[in-house]
Amino acid sequence: MKLFRPLLVGLGAMALGLTAHAAGGAKHAHAPDDGWPFAKVPAGQLDKESVQRGFQVYKEVCSTCHSMKLLSYRNLGEKGGPFYSDEYPNANDNPLVKAIAAEVEILDPNPDENGDPVYRPAIPADTFRSPYPNDQAAMAANGGAMPPDLSVITKARGHGAEGEGASYIYSLMTGYKDDKIKTKVGEDGLNVNYIEFDDGETVGTLTQPTGLYYNPYFAGDATPQWDGDPRHVPYGGFLAMAPQLPDGRVEYIDGTEATTSQMAYDVAQFLQWAGDPKQGQRKSLALPVMIYLVLLSILLWFSYKRIWRNVEH
Numbered sequence: 001m002k003l004f005r006p007l008l009v010g011l012g013a014m015a016l017g018l019t020a021h022a023a024g025g026a027k028h029a030h031a032p033d034d035g036w037p038f039a040k041v042p043a044g045q046l047d048k049e050s051v052q053r054g055f056q057v058y059k060e061v062c063s064t065c066h067s068m069k070l071l072s073y074r075n076l077g078e079k080g081g082p083f084y085s086d087e088y089p090n091a092n093d094n095p096l097v098k099a100i101a102a103e104v105e106i107l108d109p110n111p112d113e114n115g116d117p118v119y120r121p122a123i124p125a126d127t128f129r130s131p132y133p134n135d136q137a138a139m140a141a142n143g144g145a146m147p148p149d150l151s152v153i154t155k156a157r158g159h160g161a162e163g164e165g166a167s168y169i170y171s172l173m174t175g176y177k178d179d180k181i182k183t184k185v186g187e188d189g190l191n192v193n194y195i196e197f198d199d200g201e202t203v204g205t206l207t208q209p210t211g212l213y214y215n216p217y218f219a220g221d222a223t224p225q226w227d228g229d230p231r232h233v234p235y236g237g238f239l240a241m242a243p244q245l246p247d248g249r250v251e252y253i254d255g256t257e258a259t260t261s262q263m264a265y266d267v268a269q270f271l272q273w274a275g276d277p278k279q280g281q282r283k284s285l286a287l288p289v290m291i292y293l294v295l296l297s298i299l300l301w302f303s304y305k306r307i308w309r310n311v312e313h
């Protein structure tokens with residue numbers, strides 16, 4: 001029996017996994033129509049201007065709730081970063097990076113000589129300022145849900161394939177059904193938000209719990225809120241983040257029209273860069289390295305032939 005226990009546990013876990021899958025599951029994230037420039041083979045690169053706009057979206061929208069603790073302002077001006085310039089190989093000297101940092105006021109880790117806290121404008125070496133002093137404050141401000149740190153979110157939500165994490169961000173940010181939400185008065189006299197589905201198989205209404213928002217790409221199970229055919233529960237679940245990117249939410253410095261999908265595209269590409277700031281350099285090395293290796297192999301082959309030329313074997 002002892003031997004069977006792990007087996008049973010395994011089977012139990014499998015059964016659970018299967019039922020969870022049967023109850024909808026999240027919709028598979030997809031890349032934008034034209035794909036990701038950085039995912040093009042053999043050595044696609046991030047679209048630098050898009051990453052710059054994405055930083056603007058992060059700064060003006062996402063940074064009010066989400067930290068990016070692994071990033072310093074300096075990173076923005078390093079090679080491969082959105083504000084890198086050949087004129088300033090040392091990002092600490094880059095005036096744009098300095099100006100971006102100086103816009104933010106941070107608490108200096110060192111108090112003054114009386115032990116009082118010191119607030120000062122950030123410098124390039126400082127890490128991105130976090131919106132909340134600690135996790136408790138972050139959750140208290142967001143109805144008990146924790147806005148995750150976005151430093152490596154594209155890695156955390158990707159499964160290894162190039163661009164998967166960025167596609168998840170893009171799909172999530174554009175996937176809300178906010179234009180479909182209707183309101184009715186519930187049995188208790190309070191307003192209830194709901195979404196009507198009628199697309200062939202998935203027919204019914206989905207009640208949206210207060211403070212939560214339906215998104216087909218967010219992992220979850222919408223069964224308890226679904227009144228239609230239980231075999232066709234809508235994909236996805238509910239999350240505590242309201243839709244963030246209505247058309248025109250930011251006014252792009254470069255004049256690009258700020259549609260929902262444009263902003264989602266840009267911020268996804270910014271987060272893709274942030275999750276792996278050296279990816280561009282690594283990729284631009286890939287081709288030369290391959291050519292070098294091929295040439296080296298040919299050279300080795302001929303020198304081998306030459307060295308062993310007069311040896312019987």
Ligand code: HEC
Nearest residue numbers: 061062064065142145146147148153238239240241244267
């Ligand atoms: C008003 C606060 C707020 C703003 C602004 C905000 N978020 Fe969120 N976000 C949240 C909260 C809260 C959660 C956690 C939701 C949950 O777990 O139910 C979250 C979760 C997320 C997640 C994680 C989803 C997952 O798979 O766990 C991503 C990605 C995300 N936000 C991206 C963004 C981006 C990109 C922006 C800017 C365009 C942004 N958020 C703006 C509050 C916010």
